[in-house]
Amino acid sequence: MKEQDQERRKIISVKNLSKIYDMGAVKVHALRGIDMDIYHGEFTAIMGHSGSGKSTLLNIFGCLDVPTGGKYYLDGDDVSHMDKNQLARMRNRKIGFVFQTYNLLPRTSALENVELPLLYNPEIGRKERKERAMNTLESVGLTDWSEHFPSQLSGGQQQRVAIARALVNDPVIMLADEPTGNLDTRTSFEVMEIFQELNRKGITIALVTHEADISKFATRNILFRDGRISKELMIENVKNAREELDKLPPEDEDL
Amino acid sequence: MKLQNLFVIALRSLNKNKIRSLLTMLGIIIGVASVIAMLAIGQGSRDSIENQISGLGSNVIMVFPGATFRGGVATAAGSAQSLEMADLEAIRANCRSVKYISPVARSGGQIIAGSNNWNSSVRGVYNEYFDIRNIEVESGSRFSETDERRASKVCVIGQTVAENLFDEYTDPVGEKIRINKIPFTVIGLLKEKGQGGMGEDQDDIIYAPFSTVQRRMRGARQNIQQIYISAVSEEKIKLASEEIDNLLRTRKNISKYEDAPFRIRTQTEIVEMFTSTSNTMIVLLAGIASISLIVGGIGIMNIMLVSVTERTREIGLRMAVGARGKDILRQFLLEAILLSLLGGFIGAVMGIFSSKLFVAIMGWPVTVSSFSVIMAFSFAFVVGVFFGWYPASKAARLIPMDALRYE
Numbered sequence A: 001m002k003e004q005d006q007e008r009r010k011i012i013s014v015k016n017l018s019k020i021y022d023m024g025a026v027k028v029h030a031l032r033g034i035d036m037d038i039y040h041g042e043f044t045a046i047m048g049h050s051g052s053g054k055s056t057l058l059n060i061f062g063c064l065d066v067p068t069g070g071k072y073y074l075d076g077d078d079v080s081h082m083d084k085n086q087l088a089r090m091r092n093r094k095i096g097f098v099f100q101t102y103n104l105l106p107r108t109s110a111l112e113n114v115e116l117p118l119l120y121n122p123e124i125g126r127k128e129r130k131e132r133a134m135n136t137l138e139s140v141g142l143t144d145w146s147e148h149f150p151s152q153l154s155g156g157q158q159q160r161v162a163i164a165r166a167l168v169n170d171p172v173i174m175l176a177d178e179p180t181g182n183l184d185t186r187t188s189f190e191v192m193e194i195f196q197e198l199n200r201k202g203i204t205i206a207l208v209t210h211e212a213d214i215s216k217f218a219t220r221n222i223l224f225r226d227g228r229i230s231k232e233l234m235i236e237n238v239k240n241a242r243e244e245l246d247k248l249p250p251e252d253e254d255l
Numbered sequence B: 001m002k003l004q005n006l007f008v009i010a011l012r013s014l015n016k017n018k019i020r021s022l023l024t025m026l027g028i029i030i031g032v033a034s035v036i037a038m039l040a041i042g043q044g045s046r047d048s049i050e051n052q053i054s055g056l057g058s059n060v061i062m063v064f065p066g067a068t069f070r071g072g073v074a075t076a077a078g079s080a081q082s083l084e085m086a087d088l089e090a091i092r093a094n095c096r097s098v099k100y101i102s103p104v105a106r107s108g109g110q111i112i113a114g115s116n117n118w119n120s121s122v123r124g125v126y127n128e129y130f131d132i133r134n135i136e137v138e139s140g141s142r143f144s145e146t147d148e149r150r151a152s153k154v155c156v157i158g159q160t161v162a163e164n165l166f167d168e169y170t171d172p173v174g175e176k177i178r179i180n181k182i183p184f185t186v187i188g189l190l191k192e193k194g195q196g197g198m199g200e201d202q203d204d205i206i207y208a209p210f211s212t213v214q215r216r217m218r219g220a221r222q223n224i225q226q227i228y229i230s231a232v233s234e235e236k237i238k239l240a241s242e243e244i245d246n247l248l249r250t251r252k253n254i255s256k257y258e259d260a261p262f263r264i265r266t267q268t269e270i271v272e273m274f275t276s277t278s279n280t281m282i283v284l285l286a287g288i289a290s291i292s293l294i295v296g297g298i299g300i301m302n303i304m305l306v307s308v309t310e311r312t313r314e315i316g317l318r319m320a321v322g323a324r325g326k327d328i329l330r331q332f333l334l335e336a337i338l339l340s341l342l343g344g345f346i347g348a349v350m351g352i353f354s355s356k357l358f359v360a361i362m363g364w365p366v367t368v369s370s371f372s373v374i375m376a377f378s379f380a381f382v383v384g385v386f387f388g389w390y391p392a393s394k395a396a397r398l399i400p401m402d403a404l405r406y407e
C-alpha cells in the first residue's frame, strides 16, 4: 500500500454501537450509540469518568466482548456477524490487548508468555515463534529478563512483557485498558515512552486512561460521558515521554 | 491448532502446575494401586485355598467325630467315642463306593537324630492313606500292612524333617530317630510338596503306622480323630458319603432326622465352603478397594474444581490471545489424559509391586488379575479425564471477557 492509502486506512470503524448489560431487574446502558473511526497510525486516548463505558468499548474493539447493537468493522471486516471461532482468529491475528493487571501466566517465563499468541497460530513454526518472541522482548528492552517469571519482575517490567505479548503477532491495532493504572509516575512515563516509540514505527494504538498527564502523549483524545462521546480533540503539541521523563526529579530524590 | 503446539501448551501447563498435577495423579495412583493390591490378595487367597483343597487328594471324604446334641447337652467334638475302629471296619466291609480308607491319629513332639533335634507333627495312618492323599515317596518305601499289624516303630519323613535332622550327605532311609524318646526307623523319604495354601510347610511331617501312633503315642485310646476315605470315582463321592452316613446311623441307632455324632465332609463340599468364604472376602476387599478408588476420584475432582477459578482466568487469557473454545478443550483433555495415563500406570506398577511385597514379607499368596488392572485403570482414567475436562468445557463456552472476570 502507498503511504497515502495507509494514512486513510480505517483500522476501526463503529456505527451506532451500543452495549446493554442485562442484569435481569435493571438494564445497564454501557454504550449508547457510538460512532467512531480510528485510522492507521493514530494514537488515540479514551478518557472519561468511571463507569462511562470506556472499558466496554475497548473490550468490544478487542473482540473480547460482543456489542448489543450497531456495526463494527475491524480492518475492513464486519465483526458484528462473526462467530466465536472467527472472533478468536481476529484476536489472534489483528489485535494486541494490554490489560491494567497485566494478566500474565504465573510460573511462566517472560519469553513463554510472549510466545503464547503464536502458539495459537498454526502458520508459525517453532523456530519463527522463538525468534519473534525474543525480538519483541528486545524491542521493549527485556532481553535480559526473558527467563524470569512474572513474580520476579517489577510492575513496569510485567507490563512491558504484556506489551510484548500484544505486539508479537504483529497486530493492526494495540488496545490498552489503563496500562499505567497500577504504576507510579516514572514507570508510567516509561511505559508511555514505549507506546510512543511503537506509534512512531507506525503501530496504531488506542488506550484508555484516567490521567490527563497520560492522555497528552496521544495524538487524539476522546472524552466519554455516560456511554456517549462527549468531546473529541486532536492534540496540537503532543508531549514527548522521553523528555517528560528527563524533567522528572532524579530517581533517588523521589523518596 | 497444530498438534505439536497442543502438546507444547499442555505439557507446559502441567509442568507449571506441578503440585496440582501431582495431587491429581496421587488420587489416581492411590485408587488404582489399592484396587489392584486388594483384589490380588483376595484372588490369591482363593486360588491357594482351592489349590490346597485339590491337593487334599483324590475323591476324598472325611469323617470327623462331631459334637452331638442330646437333650440339649452338647458333648465336645471328639470327646465322645463316636468313631471307633469297628465303624471303620464296617465301612470298609459294606460301603461299595469306598475304595480306600484310613484312620488318622495325630501326635507330635520332639524328634531326635544323633545330636540334632526338631519339633514336628506325627500322623498315624494306614498304608492306604498315601493313595488317598496322593503322597509319593522319593526314596525308601511306605510301611506295610505287617507294620500296621505289629505296630512297628517305623516312619516315613518329609523333606523338612530330613533337612533338620540329617546333613546333606546322609541318606535318612535306614537311620534311627527318636520321637518323644521312642526309637523309630526311617524307612522312607517323601517327595517335596512345598508350601500349603495357608503358607504352612507341608514337608514338615512324619507318618507312622496308625496302630503305632495310636497305641504307643496316644495311650491306646480307642476313639479315632478322623477317617480319610477315597471314593471309587469322582461321580461316586456323593453316593459313598450317603452310604457311609446310612451305615454309621444304623450302627449308632440314630434316625435320619437326628443330629449325628459325626460329620462327613466331601472334597466337593469343602471346595464349595471355602470358595464361598473367599468370595465373601473378595467382595469385602473389592468394597474397600472401590472406596479408595472413589476417594481417589473425589480427590481428583476437588483439585480440578478448586483450581477452576484460577484456570478460568487462564482460559480467558488464552482466548484473549486467540485460542478458540476447541483449542482450550483439547488442551484440558490432553492434560487430563496425560495425567490419568501416567497416574494409572504408576498406580498399576505400585499395585503390582505392593502385591509382590505382600508375598515377600507376609508370605501371603497373591494373584494379580489383568481384570483388576484393566478395571482400576479404566475407572481412574474416566474419572480423571472427566473432571479434567468438564470444568474446562464450561469455561470454554464463556466469552473471553467473562472468563477473564470470573471469580
Ligand SMILES: Nc1ncnc2c1ncn2[C@@H]1O[C@H](COP(=O)(O)OP(=O)(O)OP(=O)(O)O)[C@@H](O)[C@H]1O
Binding pocket: A021, A023, A028, A029, A030, A048, A049, A050, A051, A052, A053, A054, A055, A056, A057
Ligand atoms: N460485566 C458487566 N455486567 C454488568 N454491568 C457491567 C459489566 N461491565 C460493565 N458494566 C457496567 O457498564 C458501565 C460501564 O462500565 P465500564 O467498565 O465500561 O466503565 P469504565 O469507563 O471502564 O470505568 P472505569 O474507569 O471505572 O474502568 C458501568 O455502569 C458498569 O457498571
Ligand SMILES: [Mg+2]
Binding pocket: A054, A055, A056, A177
Ligand atoms: Mg474501565
